[in-house]
Amino acid sequence: MTTRTEQTDDNSSNDSPSKRPRPELSPLYNPEVLPNELKNVDFTQRITWGKYAPYTEEVLPLKALDAPATPKHRLEMHIHNLSNRARAGTIHLQRPSSRPIPTPMFMPVGTKGCLKGVTIDELMHCLDCPIILGNTYHLAIQPGTELIREQGQLRKFQGNGNHNLLTDSGGFQMVSLSKLSNISEEGVTFENPFAKGETMLLKPEDSIRHQTNIGADIIMALDDVVSSVIADHDRFREATYRTLRWYDRCLQAKAEGDPDHQQNLFPIVQGGLDTQLGGLREQCLAGFRNRDQDVAGFAIGGLAGGESKDDFWRVVNQCCKALPDDRPRYLMGVGYPLDLVVCTALGVDMYDCVYPTRTARFGVALINDGTCKLKAQACATDFRVIQENCKCQACQLGITRSRLHFMYKTGNPVAVQLLTQHNLTYMMQLVGDMRNAILENRYPTYARAFVKNMFAEEAVPGWVVDALNEAGISLQE
Incomplete structure (x- = not known):
């Protein structure tokens, strides 16, 4: 017969570090193939930056709406208030006379440097939109970023505006133009859709050079992007580790091409839909944490490609809980209004998508x-x-x-x-x-x-309920 004391002693011994069950790690956690830099990372704990992150007790100081900003070598983000996990802030860029960017913010997409049906002046003054997105791949194909640079970079090419610019790296076209592309460690080779037989090799260094020519305020590192719905674990692992290596090359190229620190380089967190302990998202986050030498901000990529909404929000949640609170979090390619409301609740600051204009x-x-x-x-x-x-x-x-x-x-x-x-x-x-x-x-x-x-007049989708519950918002109140 077991006494109450014996039960307590047994439970205590089971809770000791030596006998505590090891957390179950992702099937994609394989220490034998981990990059050397990740071999000493403790993946039995969730990855976090530590300072100013939800897993710690250190709270990010809030700034008044009119607090002065003095961005120098990178942008400066002020967080003015938190409502649960939702953040209201302002991004201050280091370019003289640039407009502050209030967050949350949606960025319209001008794929080839302009939007169809709306002028830059209408965007800035009628719609009060302080920032738009341009597509590096398409601008490099036509008209060419060297031509854009010769005309005073994209702002003047668009018509002497003072709007802020963000450019993607060209990585998304690995998915959207997958039939025209071939990926290697060197970079990605695209067939020119406008000139049969011509190809363009886009290396990480080329992506940075094109974005420097364009003159964007915020630029993206070239990442190895894989469709979120393919069932190829080896390809996801390859893409995750390559994204880290390519970021190193982008960082070096930016140091050489932007000595005055006028541009802000964001790495893009990849890793597919694997959100388990030690999974590929955790591994990518750990890799960027190792490289965080005052990174300007972080993007969350590899989503909005047909995956289930349950997988979608869980990846967003994982990344927002890991990334530092004092830098912008940019969720790429997301523009459905419901998605913005839910993901803002989880802690996202910036969005872009062609959906509003295309639809x-x-x-x-x-x-x-x-x-x-x-x-x-x-x-x-x-x-x-x-x-x-x-x-x-x-x-x-x-x-x-x-x-x-x-x-x-x-x-x-x-x-x-x-x-x-x-x-x-x-x-x-x-x-x-x-x-x-x-x-x-x-x-x-x-x-x-x-x-x-x-x-x-219909039931709220379960993923919305679950995501908002995770953010501390119950729909029952």
């Missing part, structure tokens, strides 16, 4: 309870504006859904222009509303209302 070309408007398909026959007799209280040109002028329906039906290009402006206005209003809710300590209330409005 406008198909006649789909973003509205508070989802989307409105203006080409649908139901809109032919719908005399409401797209969205009440919207500040876009179409809504302010009283242009109805019915009018836009017939403009699309007859192929009038002004319809696309008006709807592009509307969708971008919606996105800028969305991030502004999220920011205000965080500053006023009511983000949980805001997120609940947003979700309940979007799913008023």
Whole structure:
């Protein structure tokens, strides 16, 4: 017969470090193939930067909205308030006369240096958008970044604006143009889609050179990107370790090409969907932590490629809980409004996506309870504006859904222009509303209302419930 004392003694001995069960590590954790730099990392514990991270007790000092900023060798990020894990901040760039970037922030995508249907002046002054994204690969193909540099870099090439610029590295095209690309340790070789038989080798050093020519304020390291839905563990492992090696080459190229520290280089966290202890995401995070010599900010890549939403939010959550709180967190390629609300709750600061502008070309408007398909026959007799209280040109002028329906039906290009402006206005209003809710300590209330409005007549998806619960936001309140 076992006594109460004996039970206590047995439990105590089981809790001793020598007898405590070893945490289960990811099947993709293989110490024999780990890079040497990661062999001494304790992967039985979650990776964290330590200082100013959720796993520690050291709290990031908050800054007043009007706190002065003096960025020198890299951008400076001020966090003004936290509402649960959601962050409201401001990114200050070191380029003279650059505009501060309030966060959360959505960045419209100007793939070839401009947006279809919206001018740079409209973006800056009518939509109050301080930053846009350009695509390094496409700008390198046409018109060529040397030509852009000769004309005073991309801002002048676009029309003498003072807007901020972020460029991707060209890595995403390894997935979107996979049939035209071949990847090796040296770099990625693309077939020129505009000139049959011509190829372009994009090495990490080339990516940095192109982004230097473009003159972007924030630039991305070239990463080895793998489609999130392929079932090839060896390829994910190869891409994760190569991403770390390529970052070293990008860092060296930036040191040589940007001696005045006018650009901010972000590494991109890869690792597929493996979020387990010791998994590839943890390994990539550990690798960048080892390389963190005052890194300007961090991007989260390899998502929004068809993976399940449950996998999606868990990767975002893992990265946000690991990355330091005093630098921006940029979730690449994400632009669905619901995703922004959920991922902001998890701690993301920056987003980009072609979705708002591309979907406008198909006649789909973003509205508070989802989307409105203006080409649908139901809109032919719908005399409401797209969205009440919207500040876009179409809504302010009283242009109805019915009018836009017939403009699309007859192929009038002004319809696309008006709807592009509307969708971008919606996105800028969305991030502004999220920011205000965080500053006023009511983000949980805001997120609940947003979700309940979007799913008023149907069940809220389980992934949304789980993700918000992880962020401390219950939809039951």
